[in-house]
Amino acid sequence: MQFSLQDKWVLITGASSGFGAAAAAAFGAQGAKLLLGARRVERLKQAAAAAKKSGASEVHFHSLDVANTASVKTFMAWAKQKIQKTNLHVLINNAGGAIGLDTVAEGKDADWEAMIQSNVLGLLRVTRAALPLIPRDDGASIINLGSVAGRTAYAGSSVYCAAKAGELQITKVLRHELFGAGIRVSTVDPGLAETEFALVRFKGDTKKATELYAGTNPLVAADIAEILVWVASRPPHVNIDEMVVKPVDQADAGKVFRRQ
Ligand code: NDP
Numbered sequence: 001m002q003f004s005l006q007d008k009w010v011l012i013t014g015a016s017s018g019f020g021a022a023a024a025a026a027f028g029a030q031g032a033k034l035l036l037g038a039r040r041v042e043r044l045k046q047a048a049a050a051a052k053k054s055g056a057s058e059v060h061f062h063s064l065d066v067a068n069t070a071s072v073k074t075f076m077a078w079a080k081q082k083i084q085k086t087n088l089h090v091l092i093n094n095a096g097g098a099i100g101l102d103t104v105a106e107g108k109d110a111d112w113e114a115m116i117q118s119n120v121l122g123l124l125r126v127t128r129a130a131l132p133l134i135p136r137d138d139g140a141s142i143i144n145l146g147s148v149a150g151r152t153a154y155a156g157s158s159v160y161c162a163a164k165a166g167e168l169q170i171t172k173v174l175r176h177e178l179f180g181a182g183i184r185v186s187t188v189d190p191g192l193a194e195t196e197f198a199l200v201r202f203k204g205d206t207k208k209a210t211e212l213y214a215g216t217n218p219l220v221a222a223d224i225a226e227i228l229v230w231v232a233s234r235p236p237h238v239n240i241d242e243m244v245v246k247p248v249d250q251a252d253a254g255k256v257f258r259r260q
């Protein structure tokens with residue numbers, strides 16, 4: 001039988017835009033209780049209001065920088081207070097993204113460090129802090145956001161590809177470490193999706209960001225949100241290990257069909 005998300009606690013990192021904000025609305029529509037984190041609190045507030053409107057039974061938000069251990073600790077202490085018991089049923093490790101599209105020859109230390117901090121170390125920090133709140137043998141799920149970039153390589157994306165390959169390996173390791181605990185562990189790995197991802201990658205250059213999606217039909221945030229809900233709501237004995245989701249116009253990370 002499908003796992004009901006009604007009144008279950010769902011924690012989403014990077015909930016201020018894109019997949020995270022859409023996931024808040026989608027889990028909200030299932031009647032879940034939401035804990036949302038990201039750095040831009042004003043945007044979290046908007047995502048929280050939309051999720052409440054979609055049917056969430058409770059929505060709370062708090063600033064979170066997954067690149068900072070102290071911030072993760074503060075956030076999780078706040079989350080623990082809200083949840084009270086060990087009943088965090090869904091953890092969505094979504095915070096992350098790509099910064100820059102430089103070759104290795106032109107790469108910037110700050111960009112490399114930020115990508116490893118959010119996509120890899122942030123995922124580890126949040127998961128470490130959340131694990132004591134996740135119930136055993138009760139249908140709980142940890143769902144990590146990977147990428148096609150973690151499974152293939154393209155020029156200008158060395159560290160982002162490495163970070164998402166790291167996410168995939170961490171997901172697999174967790175499945176070993178949680179063996180017997182009755183906690184599901186999944187990775188959902190999208191291809192080209194129109195969110196603020198490109199704006200962040202191109203450091204606020206809206207022209208370049210818009211061009212990335214020009215003439216093609218990318219995924220949208222709601223496509224991934226719907227899949228995250230589906231993964232978490234499978235019967236408790238079913239673990240969706242890995243899911244790769246691309247637009248029909250995309251054959252591989254660097255190969256996108258564009259209509260004139
Ligand atoms: P967005 O840029 O729209 O969202 C990224 C989210 O991550 C924002 O809410 C941002 O919040 C948050 N975030 C980034 N860094 C941190 C941090 N240090 N601490 C806390 N939150 C952080 O992009 P997407 O929704 O597309 O990206 C979501 C995830 O999906 C990322 O992991 C990305 O790599 C992955 N992905 C995206 C694809 C795409 O094509 N769009 C494809 C495959 C995977 P804030 O800035 O407020 O902190």
Ligand code: 8X3
Pocket residue numbers: 146147148149157190191192193253254
């Ligand atoms: C984002 C997908 O193809 O831009 O993770 O690397 S891609």
